Each structure stands twice: as structure tokens, then as C-alpha cells.
Amino acid sequence: MTQDITVTLTVNGRTVTRAAGAHLSLLRWLRDVADVTDPKYGCGEGVCGACTVLVDGEPVSSCIVLAAQVDAAEVTTVAGLAGADGVLDGLQQAFLEHGAAQCGFCTPGMLMAATELVSRGVRLDRDTIRGELHGNLCRCTGYQAIVDAIASVAGGERG
């Protein structure tokens, strides 16, 4: 009993309207229907954070949100962080400078979680950053550099 449903989302500033399976998660809708492949499929349970995107500014696990449920929302993925001219935003630049990516699979989710964290506008120490990011797993265990990168943007100390 398949049902197609029309969903319109603003993805990184671009309005996308597609009719697709009503059962599709936001992640599958983005990747398979809208060709937005930067959010990654990791666990399917909302635990690993590789699929993190911002929906109306809030981080969500796009693998456990239905596209149909967030119809009309504004979605930001990691591809939406850099400027139109390709210039990286502050967090992306910090990740680059600190070597905060090894295999890179967790990076799109890490950056989206970090983006919302930094947008709260409060000074973040390393413990707070670690605590807030406990839902984003890096299986290369490259956490040290990731925390360094975020701390360098959010005013925390190195070390």
C-alpha cells in the first residue's frame, strides 16, 4: 500500500518540492529524492548523529524524522554552511585548521551539532562541548581535535 506525498522543503536556501513515498525519512528524502547527499546514514536509531541536520534551526536526527512531518520547514545541511563563493564558515575553517576530521563520515553531523551549539551564543568550556556532543559519535575517536576546533570558535580554552 504505497502512498506518494508531496513535500516542500527549503534546503540550504533552495526550495525543493517532490512527490515521494510517505514513509520516507527526512534523510532518505534528502539523499535519494532531492540529491542532497551530505547528511550520512549511520545507525538508523538517532544515536550516532551522522545524519544531523538543522530543521528550522534545531538539530534533529534526519533518519528518525519523516519528511512528511516537517513539510514546509527550512532545512540546513553541512553543504549550506559555506558561502555561495565557497568560502568556509568559521566552524568549518576551525575543523580544517585543527585536523578535526579523519575518515570524515561523522563530520557533516558534527558540524551541524556544533553550529547549533555555537549559535546559542554562550561561552563553552571543553566539558560543556563534550557533554553537548555526546550524541555525535566519531568511530575514528578523533574527539580531541573536534573539541579543540569548536572551543576555538566558542571561546573555550585549549588543552
Next chain:
Amino acid sequence: MFVKPFRYERASSVTEACALLREYDGEAKVIAGGQSLLPMINLGLVDPSAVVDISRIAGLDGVAERNGSLDVGALTRHRALEGDALVARHQPLLAEAVRSVGNTRVRNRGTLGGSLAHGDPAAELPLAMTVLEAEYEVSNGNATRTIAAGEFPLTYFTTQLAEDELLTGVRVPKLPAGWGWGFHEVSRRPGDFAVVAAAAVVRCRGGAIEDARVGLAGVSERPVRLTSVEAALAGVPVSQIEDVVGEVDAIEPITDTMASAGYRRRLARVLARRVLADACQRSEGAD
């Protein structure tokens, strides 16, 4: 991730949602935040014919103060509860419990009603509601009924909700003046469901317990109140909590990949003592 296709129905009222649930005759699942249902669907543990989306029904979210209680809408998201001023002031145990739920993303989407109706025996919020003696408002679109939080869960992932019923709201009594609270859990990783969680509210005076309620999650098929411990605590000096809590017999922990039954028993004992001690300290401090 192969997911068997299902239909999507968006309800704009409780009446419509319940009618849809009847129409699908037990084959549809209710979805709000989806933070429990969609992982189960992705893992192939449930394959509904349809989901009935109640997340856009108006008037079912938010916290309001009414006659000594907090009325919390079922669609209130964890993140909203976490930062709610009324909850922080009048029922800090609930604020603490909700901070232990999942990760930021789960708390952004997940709802109070969803967590309670999901009925995970290790979940924080059903435990908090049991100890706080909250009441749940339930509707089938035609009639409503009220169910005590402690009687709502029946067994693993099973509650008193009929197939065409929705949990619409929760009435949480405010913590009375002079009472203190305690909440602790042990989980394998931050954000995981608890291996064991404990919650208590206590009224203490002059170093002795006058009244106590204490409960545990993760040690039985549903959250349990330690009623015999509660009765035995009345009149007992704070220094003797450990003796009264004893071995915590009223639980049936299981062994699984997270912990052995024996370790759960030990956690139950330690956490029960700890939440009672915290609650006493806060009670005395509140005087």
C-alpha cells in the same frame, strides 16, 4: 535501511486522530516526535500500515499552572520541559529527569506523551511521573478518562491505552513546600536509557523522615514504587536510610547485554539510598 512502505495520515484534532486509529483497526501507529517509533520501524521491529501524525494538533503542548498542579500537554517536547520556568520552580525532579533523556536531537523532537505511551521500562519520565503521582488524561475522541501514572504501564512497552486512545495531557502535582527530591541514574553512555534509574520525594524534619516516596526504573517490566520501603521510612532518622532500604526485594531485574540481574540489584540499592539522601538534604534545606 529498508523500510516497508506505510501510509501517512495527518490528524488536525484528537477526534480525527482517534477516528483514523479506529479506521486502521490496530494497524496504525501514532506518531508525534517519532523518536521511539521511527527507530523501531528502521530496525524492523514494527511495520505499521500507517502512521497517524498528531504533532500538529493545536492545544496539546505547553505547561500551565492550575490548582496546585502543572498541566503539561502531551505534545510538549523534552527540550521545552527542560527549559520551562514553571517546571524548574515547582517540580525540579521532572526537570532533572528530562535532562537525562536521549541526546539534544531526541529532546528537540521527542514529546512527553510519546515517552509515556511508549512504555519503555527503563525510561526516565514514566518513573518520574510514577513517583510524583501524576495523572494522565486519555481520550478516544468521544470520551476521556484519567489514569494514575503508576497504573498506566502494564508491562514492557505496553500500557493501558486502547488502540483508539490518545494520551492528551499530564497533571503533575507541584512539589509541596518542605519536600525535597532526588533523581539518579546509571547508564552505559550519556543519553542511553538507564540501566537503573531512581527517583524520590521526601519530607524531612529535624533529621528524620516524615513522608517518603521512592521508585525505580530498569529493574522490572515497568517502573516500581518501593511501597514497603516507603512505609518503613516514616519516622526514621536520615542516618538509617541504608538499613531501611536494605536489599530492595520488590524488584525482578533481568540480565541483558547492558547489565546482569545482580548488578542491577546492586544499583537499585545504591541509587535508592542516594536519591533518598539527596531528597532529605533538599527537604531540610527547603525549611
